[in-house]
Amino acid sequence: MAEAKAPARAAERPLSPHLQIYSLTWTMAMSVIHRATGAALYAGTLLLAYWLVSLAVGPRAFAVAQDLFGSVVGRVVLFGYTWALFHHMAGGIRHFIWDFGYGFDQKARFALARATLIVSLVLTVLVWVIGLSVG
Secondary structure, three states, X not given: OOOOOOOOOHHHOOOOOOOOOXXXXXXXXXXXXXXHHHXXXXXXXXXXXXXXXXXXXXXXXHHHHHHHHHOHHHHXXXXXXXXXXXXXXXXXXXXXXXXXXXXXXXXXXXXXXXXXXXXXXXXXXXXXXXXXXXX
């Protein structure tokens, strides 16, 4: 009678890498932030929808929405939404560049990751400076 093989011991199986092995890189951080900003855009879009609905409902509802978004907390949330929008867009452009097969060497990956952060911050501040100076 043939003897059945014993299952492989757990110690012989390959182990998945974990956070003690990985060191955080710019590309990894921007990937995580890209996903987080994508999720934040969902919440921000709900706020935008609330603002538009309040506009359609009437002056009283719109005034409440304006007071909410005009408060310090409201402006901080809107600033964060603006940054999330620009950061997610810049991250999408970075991925678009990669889709064409460019920017895969270490120096280019680092430069694109840093540019994603810098461009998103500069555009956010620029939009807010223009918005506050016009309004």
